[in-house]
Every structure is written in structure tokens, then in C-alpha cells.
Amino acid sequence: MTDATESRPALIPDDIARIVVDPKSYTDDDVIYPALKWLRTNTPVGRAEIDGYDPMWIVSKHADIMTVGKQPNLFSNAAESEILYDRANDQFMKAMNNGNPHLVSSLTAMDPPMHTSYRSLTSNWFLPANIRRLEERVRVIAKASVERLLQFDGRCDFMSDCALYYPLHVIMTAFGVPEEDEGRMLRLTQDFFGVHDPDEHRDELPKSPDAAAKQWHAALNDFYSYFSALTKDRRERPRDDLMSLIANSQVDGKPIEEEYANGYYVAIATAGHDTTSSTTGGAMLGMARFPDQFRLVKENAALIPGLVDEALRWNSPVKHFMRTATADTSIGGQEIKSGDRLMLSYPSGNRDESVFADPDVFDITRSPNRHLAFGWGAHMCLGQHLGKLEMRIFFEELLPRLKSFELDGDPKLVETNFVGGLKRLPIKFEKA
Numbered sequence: 001m002t003d004a005t006e007s008r009p010a011l012i013p014d015d016i017a018r019i020v021v022d023p024k025s026y027t028d029d030d031v032i033y034p035a036l037k038w039l040r041t042n043t044p045v046g047r048a049e050i051d052g053y054d055p056m057w058i059v060s061k062h063a064d065i066m067t068v069g070k071q072p073n074l075f076s077n078a079a080e081s082e083i084l085y086d087r088a089n090d091q092f093m094k095a096m097n098n099g100n101p102h103l104v105s106s107l108t109a110m111d112p113p114m115h116t117s118y119r120s121l122t123s124n125w126f127l128p129a130n131i132r133r134l135e136e137r138v139r140v141i142a143k144a145s146v147e148r149l150l151q152f153d154g155r156c157d158f159m160s161d162c163a164l165y166y167p168l169h170v171i172m173t174a175f176g177v178p179e180e181d182e183g184r185m186l187r188l189t190q191d192f193f194g195v196h197d198p199d200e201h202r203d204e205l206p207k208s209p210d211a212a213a214k215q216w217h218a219a220l221n222d223f224y225s226y227f228s229a230l231t232k233d234r235r236e237r238p239r240d241d242l243m244s245l246i247a248n249s250q251v252d253g254k255p256i257e258e259e260y261a262n263g264y265y266v267a268i269a270t271a272g273h274d275t276t277s278s279t280t281g282g283a284m285l286g287m288a289r290f291p292d293q294f295r296l297v298k299e300n301a302a303l304i305p306g307l308v309d310e311a312l313r314w315n316s317p318v319k320h321f322m323r324t325a326t327a328d329t330s331i332g333g334q335e336i337k338s339g340d341r342l343m344l345s346y347p348s349g350n351r352d353e354s355v356f357a358d359p360d361v362f363d364i365t366r367s368p369n370r371h372l373a374f375g376w377g378a379h380m381c382l383g384q385h386l387g388k389l390e391m392r393i394f395f396e397e398l399l400p401r402l403k404s405f406e407l408d409g410d411p412k413l414v415e416t417n418f419v420g421g422l423k424r425l426p427i428k429f430e431k432a
């Protein structure tokens with residue numbers, strides 16, 4: 001725990017609190033990171049009372065985020081929504097869902113013991129020993145993605161010409177979604193995570209205060225109707241894919257219910273590629289901004305895992321998850337009451353100067369690099385080994401083929417306070 005003192009004001013000034021919840025802030029490092037630094041320095045666990053939102057605590061220090069993550073029964077994912085909504089969207093969501101605050105019945109909406117049973121259905125599949133089986137297939141996909149990139153003749157948008165498709169193809173192949181449907185999965189993921197981004201707004205939906213929740217619902221309905229045919233197919237004809245594993249799994253001796261199978265599918269079909277592609281782009285951005293790091297890793301491929309971890313820390317594609325206290329307690333010297341909501345700010349934990357020297361510097365030689373990009377505790381990312389393997393293999397294939405590269409315009413980030421990162425990364429490059 002941090003040594004926050006009682007004398008520090010717990011209330012976060014309105015302008016800072018608004019920056020942290022505003023999806024637009026995450027498109028500009030010069031807006032979001034100074035605000036997070038202010039929080040870590042002045043109100044490490046601070047109370048935000050923002051018009052239009054229920055009050056909440058913002059937890060910004062590395063140690064406090066870990067303390068909360070480690071206690072899933074005291075800091076619940078299930079009691080209230082694990083994603084931050086403003087009141088208008090929260091009300092729409094609950095009204096659509098018979099009072100249930102959760103968008104999807106996925107692992108992130110559960111607490112132990114239910115969470116433990118559902119997570120164990122796939123946890124062996126996601127272990128490094130099993131993931132290594134995929135290495136050869138992943139390398140074939142990585143090589144093809146690198147070839148595709150190099151065909152752009154010295155100039156391209158790294159995100160839309162390369163990074164968006166590579167992790168998508170890896171996870172959809174492992175999952176069992178046919179290649180011709182990958183574009184549809186990408187579109188739905190962008191609808192899902194991009195609800196606040198004007199470029200991703202569904203044209204048919206009016207721009208009302210609860211538009212985000214409406215877009216989430218529309219995207220989810222499309223996902224569910226797509227997956228129901230595939231579930232039926234995998235129950236009749238199981239294959240060696242993740243969808244067959246989930247569709248045919250048993251919980252308490254009974255076949256998994258459709259609602260929970262769907263929750264799993266949506267988590268994998270969305271979190272399984274968006275995070276990885278934005279971190280892959282983020283690694284390129286880090287090397288473009290700190291060219292000595294590109295030279296280092298080109299000379300020494302053993303630094304590629306360090307490049308991957310630093311890209312995760314420096315970009316933090318997941319901006320927050322929420323928790324709800326189930327009893328009175330304290331964190332960082334602040335008294336937390338049962339029912340209080342807490343926002344865990346991973347980008348802040350990942351720039352915490354008490355853990356990372358020069359936290360704004362992109363340094364692939366950091367060791368140890370105890371970043372929180374995958375969260376911490378019971379809900380720590382299930383797909384972390386797959387995500388890291390994909391990025392390692394991609395850079396093992398790309399770096400020997402790339403002599404040099406630089407930015408060819410301003411990068412653009414998705415407007416989101418939840419999951420996302422780069423959407424445009426124009427680069428100029430020279431082949432090796």
C-alpha cells in the first residue's frame with residue numbers, strides 16, 4: 001500500500017477527474033498522463049464526484065491497484081458493472097437487462113467461486129505449454145503479415161495496413177471462426193470498444209446521451225446471432241479449436257448455458273485481438289519516438305521480449321476496470337465504504353515513478369518490468385501468454401527485414417476510456 005497521508009485531500013478536482021473519465025483524453029498523451037501524474041502525487045486514492053456519474057474512487061498507484069486486484073471477494077467485479085458508464089448509459093443498460101448491470105456474462109463480470117469455475121474451463125488452453133503448440137502456425141501468419149507490410153513500397157499506415165489483421169487472424173484461427181468472417185469480427189469489435197469514438201459510431205443510432213449503451217447492445221446482438229450457429233455446429237461436430245472447447249464444456253456437471261458461452265466468445269473475439277494489435281502498433285510508435293531502442297533491438301533479438309513488455313507498459317491498451325467494495329475497508333489511507341466503486345487506472349500504475357524510473361521513457365531494457373497492462377490478481381488477463389507470443393514472433397519476423405523506419409504523419413488514437421490504442425500510424429520505411 002502507498003503511504004497516502006490523512007492530510008491529503010481525498011476529493012479530486014473536477015477538471016482532473018473529468019480528464020480521467022473523458023474518452024477523448026486518451027487520444028492525447030499530453031492530456032491524460034499529466035492528469036494521472038497529478039493523481040499519483042496528490043490523491044493516490046481520490047474521490048471523483050463528477051456531474052452525470054455516480055461517485056467513485058480513482059486508484060492510480062501501482063501498489064494500490066495490485067492490493068485491490070488481489071482481493072476479488074472484497075473488491076467485486078460482479079456486484080456492479082466492471083466497466084465505467086455515466087448514469088444515462090448505466091440506466092439504459094440496467095433497463096434493457098432486468099436490472100443486471102453487466103453488459104456481457106463474461107469472466108470479467110464474475111466473482112469467485114463462480115469466476116474460478118468458469119475460468120478453469122479454458123485456463124489450461126491458455127497456459128504457455130499449450131500456447132507453444134500454436135507457435136508454428138502463428139509464425140506462418142506473422143511472416144505473411146510482414147510480407148504484406150513490405151509490399152507497401154516504403155510507406156503505409158501500420159495499423160490499417162498490417163497490425164489490425166495479424167492478431168485478428170491468429171485468434172480467429174485458434175478460436176475457429178472462418179477466415180471470410182474475420183472482417184465482420186473486426187467491425188463488431190470496433191463497434192464494441194469504439195462506442196465513444198466518432199469514427200466508430202454506428203450511423204443508424206441517434207446521438208443520444210445513452211448512445212454508447214445502445215451501440216454496445218446492437219454489437220452484442222450481432223455477435224450472439226453470429227455465434228449461435230457456430231455453437232450448434234461445434235456441439236454436433238467438435239474440432240480442435242477453442243470454440244469447440246467452450247461449446248462442449250460442463251459447469252457443475254451440466255452443459256454450459258448459452259449466455260455464458262456467448263460471454264466467453266465475446267470476450268475472446270474482442271479482447272483477443274484489439275489489445276494485441278494496438279500494442280504491436282504501440283511498440284512501433286515507441287521505437288519511432290526513441291530510435292535508439294530500435295537500433296538496440298535490431299542488434300540484439302534477445303531484447304524482443306523486453307520490447308513487448310515495454311510496449312505493454314508504455315501503451316496500456318486497457319485503460320481501466322471497475323471494482324465495487326463488498327465491505328468497509330481502506331486503501332491508500334482512504335476509508336472505503338461497502339458499495340463504493342473504484343476505478344483501477346492501469347495507464348497510471350504503468351507510469352508510477354515509485355516503480356518505474358523515468359516512466360515516460362520507452363526503454364526496452366527495463367528489468368524487471370512489472371507492468372500492470374494485464375491487470376493483477378484473479379482476473380489477470382487470461383490471454384497474456386498468447387498476446388506476448390504473437391508480438392514476439394511478429395517482431396522476430398519483422399525486425400530483420402526492416403532497415404529503418406520513421407513516422408510519416410501524426411499517429412491517431414481511438415477515443416476510449418476502456419480498451420483501445422492506435423488507429424492510425426503512418427510510417428515511412430526502408431527494407432533491409
Ligand code: HEM
Nearest residue numbers: 107108267272275276318374375376379380381382383387
Ligand atoms: C496485449 C494484449 C492484452 C492486454 C493488454 C490485455 C489486458 C487485459 C486486462 C487488463 C484484463 C483485466 C485484468 C483485471 O481485471 O485484473 C484482461 C482480462 C482478460 N483478457 Fe486480456 N489482454 C490482452 C490480450 C488478450 C488476449 C490475446 C486474449 C484472448 C485470446 C485475452 C482475453 C482476456 C480475458 C478472457 C480476460 C478476462 C479474464 C478474467 O476476468 O478472468 N486478452 N486482459
